Amino acid sequence: MTWTKITRVENIPPREGRPVRIGELEIAIFNVNGRFLTIENACPHRGGPLCDGIVTGTAVVCPLHGRHFDLETGMPVRAAEAKCLAVFPTRVEDGVVLVDLTAGRAFNESEAAA
Amino acid sequence: MPEKLVVVGNGMAGVACVEHILKHGPDFEITIFGDETHVNYNRILLSMVLAGEKSADEIVLNDIDWYRAHGICTRLGIRVSRIDRGARVVIDRNGQSTPYDKLILATGSTAFIPPIPGVDKENVHVFRTLDDTNALLAKARKGLKTVVIGGGLLGLEAARGLQVRGCEVTVIHLMDSLMERQLDATGGEYLKRRIESLGIRVMLPRQTAAIVGNGHVDGLRFASGEELEAELVVIAAGIKPNAILAREAGLQVNRGIVVNDFLETSDPRIFAVGECTEHRGQTFGLVAPLFDQARVLAATITDNRGPVFSPPAPAAKLKIMGIDIFSAGSIDECEPGVEVVRYEDPAMGAYKKLLLKNSRLHGMILVGDIEDEQTYLDWMRSGTDLAPLRRQLLFPPTVGDPGLAVAEMPDNETICGCNGVRKGEIIEAIHKHGITTLGQLKARTKASTSCGSCAGLCEKLLRAVAPDFQEETKTTLCSCVPFSYERLREIVRGQKLKSVEEVLAVYGNRKGCEVCKPALSYMLDMLWCGDHEEDRSARFINDRVHANIQKDGTFSVIPRMRGGVTSPDELRRIADVADKYNVPMVKVTGSQRIDLLGVKKADLPNVWRDLGMSSGQAYTKGVRMVKTCVGTEFCRYGVQDSTNTGIELERRFENLFTPHKFKMGVVGCPRNCAEATVKDLGFVGQDGSWQVVVGGAAGKSVRKADLLITVETTEQALEAAGLFFQYYRENGNYLERSYDFVERLGIEKIRKETVYAPEEERRKILDRLHRSKALSQDAWLERNHPANPTQFVQIEPMERVPMSAQAEGSVVREREEAQLV
Numbered sequence: 065m066t067w068t069k070i071t072r073v074e075n076i077p078p079r080e081g082r083p084v085r086i087g088e089l090e091i092a093i094f095n096v097n098g099r100f101l102t103i104e105n106a107c108p109h110r111g112g113p114l115c116d117g118i119v120t121g122t123a124v125v126c127p128l129h130g131r132h133f134d135l136e137t138g139m140p141v142r143a144a145e146a147k148c149l150a151v152f153p154t155r156v157e158d159g160v161v162l163v164d165l166t167a168g169r170a171f172n173e174s175e176a177a178a
Numbered sequence: 179m180p181e182k183l184v185v186v187g188n189g190m191a192g193v194a195c196v197e198h199i200l201k202h203g204p205d206f207e208i209t210i211f212g213d214e215t216h217v218n219y220n221r222i223l224l225s226m227v228l229a230g231e232k233s234a235d236e237i238v239l240n241d242i243d244w245y246r247a248h249g250i251c252t253r254l255g256i257r258v259s260r261i262d263r264g265a266r267v268v269i270d271r272n273g274q275s276t277p278y279d280k281l282i283l284a285t286g287s288t289a290f291i292p293p294i295p296g297v298d299k300e301n302v303h304v305f306r307t308l309d310d311t312n313a314l315l316a317k318a319r320k321g322l323k324t325v326v327i328g329g330g331l332l333g334l335e336a337a338r339g340l341q342v343r344g345c346e347v348t349v350i351h352l353m354d355s356l357m358e359r360q361l362d363a364t365g366g367e368y369l370k371r372r373i374e375s376l377g378i379r380v381m382l383p384r385q386t387a388a389i390v391g392n393g394h395v396d397g398l399r400f401a402s403g404e405e406l407e408a409e410l411v412v413i414a415a416g417i418k419p420n421a422i423l424a425r426e427a428g429l430q431v432n433r434g435i436v437v438n439d440f441l442e443t444s445d446p447r448i449f450a451v452g453e454c455t456e457h458r459g460q461t462f463g464l465v466a467p468l469f470d471q472a473r474v475l476a477a478t479i480t481d482n483r484g485p486v487f488s489p490p491a492p493a494a495k496l497k498i499m500g501i502d503i504f505s506a507g508s509i510d511e512c513e514p515g516v517e518v519v520r521y522e523d524p525a526m527g528a529y530k531k532l533l534l535k536n537s538r539l540h541g542m543i544l545v546g547d548i549e550d551e552q553t554y555l556d557w558m559r560s561g562t563d564l565a566p567l568r569r570q571l572l573f574p575p576t577v578g579d580p581g582l583a584v585a586e587m588p589d590n591e592t593i594c595g596c597n598g599v600r601k602g603e604i605i606e607a608i609h610k611h612g613i614t615t616l617g618q619l620k621a622r623t624k625a626s627t628s629c630g631s632c633a634g635l636c637e638k639l640l641r642a643v644a645p646d647f648q649e650e651t652k653t654t655l656c657s658c659v660p661f662s663y664e665r666l667r668e669i670v671r672g673q674k675l676k677s678v679e680e681v682l683a684v685y686g687n688r689k690g691c692e693v694c695k696p697a698l699s700y701m702l703d704m705l706w707c708g709d710h711e712e713d714r715s716a717r718f719i720n721d722r723v724h725a726n727i728q729k730d731g732t733f734s735v736i737p738r739m740r741g742g743v744t745s746p747d748e749l750r751r752i753a754d755v756a757d758k759y760n761v762p763m764v765k766v767t768g769s770q771r772i773d774l775l776g777v778k779k780a781d782l783p784n785v786w787r788d789l790g791m792s793s794g795q796a797y798t799k800g801v802r803m804v805k806t807c808v809g810t811e812f813c814r815y816g817v818q819d820s821t822n823t824g825i826e827l828e829r830r831f832e833n834l835f836t837p838h839k840f841k842m843g844v845v846g847c848p849r850n851c852a853e854a855t856v857k858d859l860g861f862v863g864q865d866g867s868w869q870v871v872v873g874g875a876a877g878k879s880v881r882k883a884d885l886l887i888t889v890e891t892t893e894q895a896l897e898a899a900g901l902f903f904q905y906y907r908e909n910g911n912y913l914e915r916s917y918d919f920v921e922r923l924g925i926e927k928i929r930k931e932t933v934y935a936p937e938e939e940r941r942k943i944l945d946r947l948h949r950s951k952a953l954s955q956d957a958w959l960e961r962n963h964p965a966n967p968t969q970f971v972q973i974e975p976m977e978r979v980p981m982s983a984q985a986e987g988s989v990v991r992e993r994e995e996a997q998l999v
């Protein structure tokens with residue numbers, strides 16, 4: 065695992081997300097009431113910025129057309145939408161959020177169906 | 179001389195019986211004794227009183243005028259202590275005798291209190307009467323450690339009610355599974371999970387050995403020796419028929435007062451009805467069969483003896499908002515000849531189980547999805563042969579002709595079990611009073627006013643019978659906090675809740691969603707005039723950054739341009755900003771102002787600063803603009819100064835939020851060049867007066883605004899506008915545009931409660947408006963004081979990112995592109 069220090073925890077307020085761009089990749093880090101979860105930022109529907117979505121439980125609602133994605137698995141919450149997103153291991157150390165950017169885990173569709 | 183009828187028990191069954199007796203004819207001199215000090219109320223709804231969903235006044239079934247109007251001698255708060263059958267008198271607690279020719283015992287039941295040491299301690303309660311409910315409400319407070327003994331319908335409803343009041347509630351139950359009389363183990367497990375997800379702790383199975391504490395309660399000790407802390411204990415362990423009077427008078431009594439099919443007891447002058455009875459070995463705990471009893475007894479006692487009582491299959495529904503549980507008929511799988519059909523979706527929390535016998539529906543358990551409850555009940559009660567419907571059992575087809583299913587029901591079939599309203603009565607009421615909505619039907623017949631489970635059936639009847647049936651718009655917010663808007667406003671106000679998280683924690687599922695969070699945010703802001711805990715995470719992105727998100731994630735910026743009037747200086751600044759920030763498009767909007775489209779989130783604060791204009795609120799449910807025409811200032815036809823009036827109107831309301839967007843227009847004459855009559859609020863200038871119009875629309879649909887009032891001066895027009903504006907803010911449901919609001923309430927009601935309201939009322943409305951306005955400010959000032967340091971910025975990683983991660987990023991992107999084609 066390769067942890068990268070991203071930002072201080074207070075920069076991501078509770079139940080909100082913030083985008084971080086790393087080269088080609090844009091991720092969104094969410095503060096789910098003290099637990100930090102990281103997901104690819106672009107909605108698979110039409111690229112909506114998930115970081116701007118409303119959080120419901122451990123899912124986020126895309127601000128453009130309202131699709132829901134689970135922040136723990138990257139899976140769409142309603143089964144009918146089979147596309148899913150990569151999620152990244154995230155932890156907090158000394159008040160700093162660290163993300164393992166090398167371990168982007170994307171469920172593929174067959175996994176999603178299982 | 180009319181006969182003397184004495185009724186002991188002023189509860190649901192006794193009074194229902196008296197109502198039927200009165201329908202047969204006024205041949206009795208009636209006296210009703212009631213132990214409770216209250217008029218007859220709907221006991222079923224005590225759960226809702228406890229949970230704050232209803233007030234005590236709202237559950238009254240017969241008010242004191244009803245007793246008076248029927249010449250009933252009403253003795254409230256007076257207990258009958260003895261019956262002297264020889265002398266044919268009842269003797270009350272004051273020692274007074276009241277003679278009877280006929281006597282009805284309708285004494286109901288009492289809470290069963292298990293014989294455990296400590297039940298007499300202070301802070302141990304039962305939940306049966308309005309007084310019990312009030313006593314619980316007086317003690318309930320935030321964080322109070324509360325234990326409910328009993329995991330049946332009553333216990334769970336009590337638990338939820340107290341939890342909603344802030345108590346920390348644990349339900350303990352003797353059995354392995356909740357509501358085991360209505361549910362099987364699987365259903366019980368689903369229920370348990372739902373109850374726990376509301377934040378109520380459930381402990382199963384637990385046998386209470388003692389309630390411990392010195393005088394007042396400290397806790398519970400279980401048979402296992404385990405202890406549990408408690409400051410308040412509610413016992414909901416069952417009921418027992420209240421048959422003491424009858425037993426002491428020597429009537430035949432087993433568990434309840436024994437009655438035959440005509441509700442006669444062993445004494446020909448004495449009758450019994452309700453939960454105090456025992457019929458063919460069966461006692462009762464739900465109201466539907468008791469209303470049948472009431473009807474039968476009314477016939478028996480008025481010399482129309484004939485109808486016999488045969489209890490309908492039981493049907494029970496849990497009355498906790500957001501938890502759908504329905505059970506009816508027999509649920510005993512082991513009964514010979516019973517076949518079981520089952521459906522389960524753990525993710526949805528849905529579980530259905532149907533028990534068939536001889537191809538007929540014999541019983542059912544529905545958890546999570548009770549949409550088809552009425553169809554099933556119809557099937558069960560009518561004994562429909564299900565052989566041809568086998569493939570559709572779990573998802574019955576929606577009836578194409580809504581009249582069909584109800585058409586087959588006999589007229590005397592009960593539709594509303596709670597209030598004993600029959601099909602015939604409903605049809606009669608619909609014709610007689612021209613009823614077209616469920617609300618009207620409820621008000622007229624009481625049908626569907628208790629547990630609400632027959633609402634679907636009532637609606638079907640309406641659809642079939644009323645020529646112009648109107649569906650009512652759904653008014654509950656969403657399943658996260660499944661209360662109506664009115665109720666939620668009351669709860670938030672009454673319980674002084676000041677943050678979305680708090681509302682969701684106490685009244686909701688603790689998660690909330692994109693529907694309820696913004697709605698609750700609005701409600702809090704409106705109720706507390708902005709003096710609430712603003713939670714940006716509960717707001718849609720537009721309201722977090724005060725701009726409208728666009729398809730590519732950029733934002734549009736529309737500054738306020740009051741009345742559509744601008745200046746060369748302003749236009750120059752707009753042009754400079756467009757250049758400086760490479761704004762891809764500058765556009766004149768359909769609302770007489772200018773839009774800068776395609777602005778990056780990070781640029782927003784600087785764009786606002788450079789514009790030096792305030793927010794036009796184009797991104798939010800709030801005050802948009804006032805569109806004006808040139809009016810008297812330039813137009814040769816103008817009779818009113820529409821431009822300046824419009825600017826003033828905009829100034830008065832700007833920066834405030836509304837249930838949905840709020841657009842206005844002011845025109846200088848009836849030619850209506852700025853389309854004031856299709857705006858949420860409009861002023862139409864006339865020679866010497868203004869017409870103030872409301873509820874207009876020209877968006878998804880077109881609606882001509884209704885005239886609110888015609889006034890002489892501009893100040894009067896502005897005041898009328900303020901009244902309507904604030905009234906809509908307070909009473910509109912979130913996302914209800916003024917055109918729907920005006921249609922829902924009707925312009926007469928709105929007039930009566932705004933412009934025609936008493937002076938003092940109007941003052942109060944305007945005071946609230948002014949208070950909100952005083953606390954409001956231009957949202958774009960957040961450019962100087964952001965709500966959060968990273969409100970507008972993209973976060974930069976603190977350290978350099980290893981190359982492999984970037985490679986991973988591109989892998990992810992390729993996969994996604996592959997999916998998009």
Ligand code: SRM
Nearest residue numbers: 726728734736766767768769771773796876877878879915
């Ligand atoms: C920019 C503008 C179109 C334009 O280029 O002129 C516009 C743009 C949008 N309108 Fe509009 N409406 C604009 C004037 C209107 C008008 C005309 C007017 O205001 O006189 C109407 C008809 C009147 C009315 O409000 O009903 C109008 C009726 C709607 C509706 C239908 C509302 C309804 O209940 O019927 C929606 C959808 C909604 O609100 O639910 C909508 C929604 C939208 C949204 C916000 C859709 C969205 O959620 O993203 C559009 C934002 C586009 C963007 O990328 O920023 N827009 N929209 C106009 C901005 C006016 C302003 O200065 O604030």
Ligand SMILES: Cc1cc2nc3c(=O)[nH]c(=O)nc-3n(C[C@H](O)[C@H](O)[C@H](O)COP(=O)(O)OP(=O)(O)OC[C@H]3O[C@@H](n4cnc5c(N)ncnc54)[C@H](O)[C@@H]3O)c2cc1C
Nearest residue numbers: 187189190191212213221222257258285286452453464465
């Ligand atoms: C919180 C709660 C929720 C419920 N929910 C449901 C539900 O969802 N669905 C459902 O079908 N049922 C429900 N029930 C049960 C329903 O309320 C009862 O079945 C119904 O009220 C019984 O009517 P009754 O007239 O027999 O008894 P009651 O309504 O109890 O009336 C009896 C009255 O007689 C009075 N009385 C007794 N003895 C004397 C005396 N000696 N002198 C004078 N007065 C006397 C009592 O004070 C009482 O007021 C619920 C009950 C409770 C408590």
Ligand code: SF4
Nearest residue numbers: 728729767768877878
């Ligand atoms: S009419 Fe309004 S909502 Fe529709 S595309 Fe145009 S701007 Fe967008």
Ligand code: FES
Nearest residue numbers: 107110112126129
């Ligand atoms: S872009 Fe996310 S739902 Fe459409």
